[in-house]
Amino acid sequence: xxxxxxxxxxxxxxxxxxxxxxxxxxxxxxxxxxxxxxxxxxxxxxxxxxxxxxxxxxxxxxxxxxxxxxxxxxxxxxxxxxxxxxxxxxxxxxxxxxxxxxxxxxxxxxxxxxxxxxxxxxxxxxxxxxxxxxxxxxxxxxxxxxxxxxxxx
Numbered sequence: 807x808x809x810x811x812x813x814x815x816x817x818x819x820x821x822x823x824x825x826x827x828x829x830x831x832x833x834x835x836x837x838x839x840x841x842x843x844x845x846x847x848x849x850x851x852x853x854x855x856x857x858x859x860x861x862x863x864x865x866x867x868x869x870x871x872x873x874x875x876x877x878x879x880x881x882x883x884x885x886x887x888x889x890x891x892x893x894x895x896x897x898x899x900x901x902x903x904x905x906x907x908x909x910x911x912x913x914x915x916x917x918x919x920x921x922x923x924x925x926x927x928x929x930x931x932x933x934x935x936x937x938x939x940x941x942x943x944x945x946x947x948x949x950x951x952x953x954x955x956x957x958x959x
Contacts, residue, residue, distance in 0.1 A: 819900040826893040833886045840879040847872035914947045922947040 847868060854865055917923035917940065924947045925935035938954070941947040 816900070819896060822896050823893065823900065826889055826896060830886055830889050830893065833882050833889065837879060837882050837886065840875055840882065844872065844875050844879060847875065914944060914951065924950050 851865070851868055851872065854868070913925045913927050913935070915923055915925065917937075920942070922941045922944045924938045924941070926938060927935075929935050939947065939950050941950065
């Protein structure tokens with residue numbers, strides 16, 4: 807896998823993680839708001855019961871509104887759990903890509919001071935890797951690696 811594809815996967819994984827974290831934060835904020843509303847309805851219903859409500863219609867209407875908020879709260883809680891599971895899965899995939907990055911970048915090493923050298927993945931019979939190129943930057947070495955993979959190397 808070329809460094810270009812590897813970096814693209816890392817970028818996509820990081821973007822997806824940021825999206826999921828924002829979604830979870832938004833849902834958790836909505837859950838807090840709903841919980842406060844639910845508490846208000848519970849207090850109002852309790853007060854009506856203690857005072858001996860005269861208007862049965864008002865009580866039933868409040869109870870229906872409370873039940874609607876409770877249902878929305880449940881849906882948001884389930885959605886937050888689903889997104890958290892998805893985030894956990896994405897993090898596992900991200901860690902896998904990070905491991906892959908570590909493996910791939912092992913063939914690009916700093917050599918001779920400020921230069922970067924690209925070596926073969928496999929060692930020769932003498933136990934050493936063959937140097938494929940020497941570059942002034944890591945990016946240049948990665949570009950050579952991309953070119954090698956593009957030509958079937």
